[in-house]
Amino acid sequence: MISLSHVNKKYVLDDDVIFSALKDINVTIEQGEFTSIIGPSGSGKSTLMHIIGLLDQPTSGQIRINNKDVSKLNDDQLSSLRNEFVGFVFQQFNLINKLSVMENILIPTIYTRSKLSHDPLEKARYLIKRFGLEGKENSFPNRISGGQQQRVAIARALIMNPKLILADEPTGNLDTKTGTEILKLLHELHEHEKITVIIVTHDPNIAAQTKRKIEIRDGEIQ
């Protein structure tokens, strides 16, 4: 489903030093996989995730999604792909605090240009019920717990029926118990809905729970 070939990402630092965040990455992730990208901080795992999630472009190399080269897409096309193909779950939850839980979940639906095959409101209500967020629809993110916030973020990631969930340290800001619940939720999505899940983490215990581990260190896959 996603394949990266010879992907490099270089940054020019302040003192004209070139820093290579990713070095010749070649990786393919098939549909329905449950994969973790593991590495210590500064290893380039976040950069890799941003490139897979189409938030960032590689300096060189090719990314193919469903056998289509995405490096030739313009900004609008990339936006649409992020909108419909990927669902992001962040460590910081990244909810918009001035919007209610319901409004946060619905954000992706206001940016779509294609006709949705499902009713977004109905889907949002279903996700709220399924994630145990009933009664919190009109609450604001800073009024609910971290675990609830992450569930809202996952609901938001799912609202467009994406093929891929990209979770960047999804448990990083949660206590162990809540973290385990969130992971369980991601497992369920993978198993029942056949969604491809990629978890980025530095925690070997979390990586151990995934079928496939991609280990990255100093910008290179080990």
Place this chain on the structure above:
Amino acid sequence: MNHFIFVINSAFQDFSRNKGRTFLTSLGILIGVLSVVILIAFGLGLKKYINDQFQSLGSNLIRVVPGQILKGGSFSSTGSLSTIRFDAKDVARLQRVRSAKNVIPVISKSITVSIGKGTEGANLYASTADVFIALNLKAKYGELFTKNDVEKRSKIVVIGPKIAAKLFTTEDQALGRNIKVEGQSFRVMGVLDAKGGGGFGGPDLDSFIYMPHTTAQVFNPDKKFYAIIVQSKSDIAIADAKLELKNALLKRYKEDDFSVIDQAELLGAIESIFGMLNTVLVAIAAVSLVVGGIGIMNIMYVTVTERIKEIGIRRALGARKEDILMQFLVESVALSLLGGLMGLGLAYIIVYFIHNFFPAYIDVNSVILALGVSSVIGIIFGVFPAKKAADLSPIDAIRYE
């Protein structure tokens, strides 16, 4: 559409969270719109006022005066340099013009009028009995002078209500009393009904002293007239009447020596002067709108900076550049329009009170202008901050703390 409602909705949610900031930012536009709308209302009021003044004089009046008064729709800058004065021959000549109904020679002169010890300055308006018909004047007390009085050179006057009130405790007391004009005694035979007005180029008919022109020759020994008012026959076009009158006088005078002016022309000239003045004032007031716009731009830059993270989140979730641009543009237009609406509301209240003593009013055009201009200001001054927000790279924005 759904998206648009959502964007507007979120803009207003933002305003309600930042009430103080929102109000202060739109205050600039409020003041700008307020001053522009009020000045336009004054301009409109002035126009209406002048119009009403002249309307009350009757519309088929043509004035024949010495010199070139109007040039190209405005008052001539060289003024009336002509030295000609009309006399009885001219009056007779104009009376023979087919389209003239009444030809009314006028002697107008500043005089002093006294009763007992009190002395007042006033305007003498000496003419024929037809002057009352032409200027649409009616007696409130007593009677108007007649043709007979003109022929007999009766030592009588008809006075305006304002001068009557100045000279006597009540207007009706003036009747039958003698007043002294330039030291000579005249009997007051009538007091006129109030016409209102005066000022702004319209004659203040209420403060004149009216006298047969034959009687007034004691003050005007050369028997010349200051002006001749011609009332044209109602079935003849004003322009045709003017041409006939002009041709009649050209037999004796040169073209530059006299002017034949109708009410509309005079009105147009006065309006053009006040219109110009009003335009200048409105233009000065409009500067404050620009200042208000800069205030909006400033606060929009602040808003964009405060919300970089939010912009990043929205971009990650699939918002296009144009979506972000639209979001901030809607916000700045809403901010500006809010100021415009408040300014308009305040202007309505102020004009409502002004209306008690001056016919200022707000027309549909002012409303459209105020709302249109504030929307345009919102777009012009909002587009740069909105563009800045839209052009942020998604990855830099979402990582921003």
